[in-house]
Amino acid sequence: MKISLRRIAMGAVATTAIGCATTTAHADATITIATVNNGDMVIMQGLSDRFEQSHPGIHLRWVVLEENTLRQRLTTDIATDAGQFDVLTIGNYDAPIWAKQGWLSPLDMPASYDVGDLLKPVRDGLTYKGQLYGLPFYAESAMTYYRSDLFRKAGLTMPAQPTYAEVRGFADRLTDKAHGIYGMCLRGKPGWGLNMATVTSMVHAFGGQWFDTAWRAQIDTPSWRQAVGYYVDILQKDGPPGATSNGFNENLALFAGGHCAMWIDATVAAGSLYDKKSSSVADSVAFAPMPTGSFTGGPTWLWSWNLAIPRTSHNQEAAKQFVAWATSKQYVQLVAQQKGWVAVPPGTRASTYASPEYKQAAPFAGFVVAAIDSSNPNGQTKAPRPATGAQFVAIPEFQGIGTQVGQIVASALAGQTSVEQALRRSQSVTDRTMRQAGYSASGAPSP
Amino acid sequence: MQQSRLKRVLILLAGWCVALLLFFPILWMVLTSFKTEIAAISTPPLLFFRPTLSAYAAVQAQSNYLHFALNSIVISVGGTVVALLLSIPAAYAMAFHPTRRTRGTLLWMLSTKMLPPVGVLVPIYLLFKTSGLLDTRIGLLGIYALMNLPITVWMLFTFFREMPHDILEAGRMDGAGTWGEVWHLLLPLTMPGVASTGLLSLILCWNEAFWSLNVTSVNAAPLTAFIASFSSPEGLFFAKLSAASTMAVAPILVFGWFSQRQLVRGLTFGAVK
């Protein structure tokens, strides 16, 4: 009922606005925004009546879904040209792929929007053939969270740039299962954007990659055995029980509840871990960069949630106004005013990181921007690779492959298969899917 | 005497233990919905705590419960009514004038229910798109009616078959046509059965979570879509999830409690007797 009341109120405001000042006569447009149920988006939804006030004639309707359901919903809708949505929330994985299919409208932003202020790696991830197709709402890289109190008690110091080997030693020392303290929390829940984000980034650090330049899967290789072996071993010895059902949220809850000594995951968690209202370890959480392995300087981790407009939308202009509003500098200011600086959407704009208030409210800001700057999503792995992407492979088939391999890795983590077997199966599953999708051994997709 | 009292106490204990055990997850969900997020994940779990409505407030601030609930009611009731309207004549014909094909038809109908709906999602989505049924109540209502049709036809068939033929014969002598026969004789006599069929269909519609998520977005989204926006958000979510779940389940649960006698009475009348 709230929505319709608000809409009536807005309607009244709109009519008076038109009645008083006969300037631009806005056609009434209702735009449907599809988004994920993450904290920053919930804030956006909450503040959106400000947008409706400043843009009379544009009404907003919200479809908020959990990430997987949202992606399947949007893909079905767009691929069938059904046009149910005007603004989409998509990842930097989806954006270039969808742009390539011609599903998204290009976004030419006015100078006042200041595209140059968007962090370069993030902006590059949304660009296809020199044209921007999505605007970043928030972006993240990954880092190591740890509990300074536990480190102090055990007489340990986190180095400025830890390695995976060092981290392993710390985890063994800090695990205290009797008191519900687990040395290392990592994503274990199967999914291309869940456990495989962690695993892919580790594989890169251990000198491995998904495909060689002829699109042959490179999973049954020593670097994968090392990386997955490390991952399974550390989680089985020092991880929390139920690791195979832990994704980002579950680990966040575990760390916030004081159950993890270390956690390597998305930088976006810093805000809530630092917030006393949602975290019982706000005083003792500390940060370090992501650990490194034998191959440094390769792609690490870069994810962004972005707003984009589908070609099928009938309200392109209104949708564009909303997208620009929600990713603008002014929106960052608005969140800072209303919810405090620590709650502003991170990782998108240089101006946010230049703000002294933000630096003061968010001591992790420096780590985050450094991690994003060095995420190197388009960089090379140890051996050359055919596609880009930091913790994913930027081809449409990766969702399916990543999820299947994710399942197999989870079964190794659950102790149902050995790492050896798991990698052999993953290799054959991946080769099969690539063959079915028409990637011939010669290189490019055949059709 | 001694032994029988012991037996009675044992039965009392066993009956209540089973009931509480089966009900416990629901009870725990309701309790958790009144906790703060921090209290909801405390270990060991808290049985006693200071109840708060903060989770409900957070849920309501994020999405408009009444809109979803209203859709659930309209679509479930509508779907059930349409299913009953289609299946009453069919079940009547099958029960009172069976042919060699009746049995086959009935089982074919039931077999259509054994297909995973996701297999036909893309075809249906395309059909809905071309006919403008996406995100409409009428579209989802139609799917629900069709989805439950096999079950309602079959249940009504078993109820109708229990009716002695001579009663309807008598009616026919009085010159009642086929429709009169159904409306004035059959339905009043089999009301408990028809009611329990409707109840079952209503419950199945309310709880359906595949089509409701995939062919709606805003206008027609029912409570299952409401739940999908709380199923695993960022941050701590157990209390909010419990609150949203409680809100989604409460109407049908309370309805179920009040109508379960009716459900039982109907079932006694036909299918299982």
Place this chain on the structure above:
Amino acid sequence: MSTVGATVPMADMTASQPAAERRARRRMLPLVAPAVGVLLVWMIVPLVLTLWFSVQRYNLLNPALHGFAGIENYQYLVTDPDFWASLVNTLVLVGAVLVVTVGGGTLLAVLFDQPFAGKGIARVLAISPFFVMPTVSALVWKNLMLHPIYGIAGFLWRLVGLSPVDWFATFPLASVIAIVSWEWLPFALLILLTAVQSLDHSQIEAARLDGASFVQQFRYIMLPHLSRAISVVIMIETIFLLTVFAEIFVTTSGGPGNATTNLAFLIYARALLQFDVGGASAGGMVAIVLANIVAFFLVRSIGRRMDI
């Protein structure tokens, strides 16, 4: 109620003269036609489209890849180890839940047939899980009951000094079976209870006076009386259990590995994770065949007992 006996002359109706039957069929056609008609359309149109897609290369995310695929999609399906695992999982899931709910339901029905204080309320509580939507039950079981750290099960385990079990990783299929059984046990209880209550209690009394043990009373009087109700439970539950999806989607996403992938989930993964409509449609066709096989056996074994 029992005076309204099951004396419908089915046999003589079906055996009657062809002419009379033709006449009856003509007269009844307008009544049956709407229901059968819409169901046929609902069935045939997607069926034809599914059949068509199943021989096409059709991936939502890769429109460049299209054209006639012949039996390629089926080849990829049957050579996929997950496919055979999913068939086995489907059957195990259906079978296990049927055993648990019919067995448990019968015992509970007998229990709830006995008089005890507060029986009405206890019964209402016991059947409540049936009204809860599958998504919610799965979420509650996953997060509040079986979660190894916050869940009640983990708490109880620690209470007796055991280290908590990660149910969905260690016993994935059994956990899913447990959740689905929890949802359907009340249904079985409800149906079987009505059947038990309609039993002529003087018969049991007589048997008891003749010295029959409780087991004997149960085996020779109760069970035969319940056979039709049990058939109803098996029939309806089978229909729904073959397409169990929400519980798996929410808890295990078909894993770890393929431990909980049933046919419905496999098709979902093809259609909405890989967006391979061709492959998913091939899976859909297999599901149709499976449904018909199961329906056939249901007719043979159960349909007859319910004298459809």
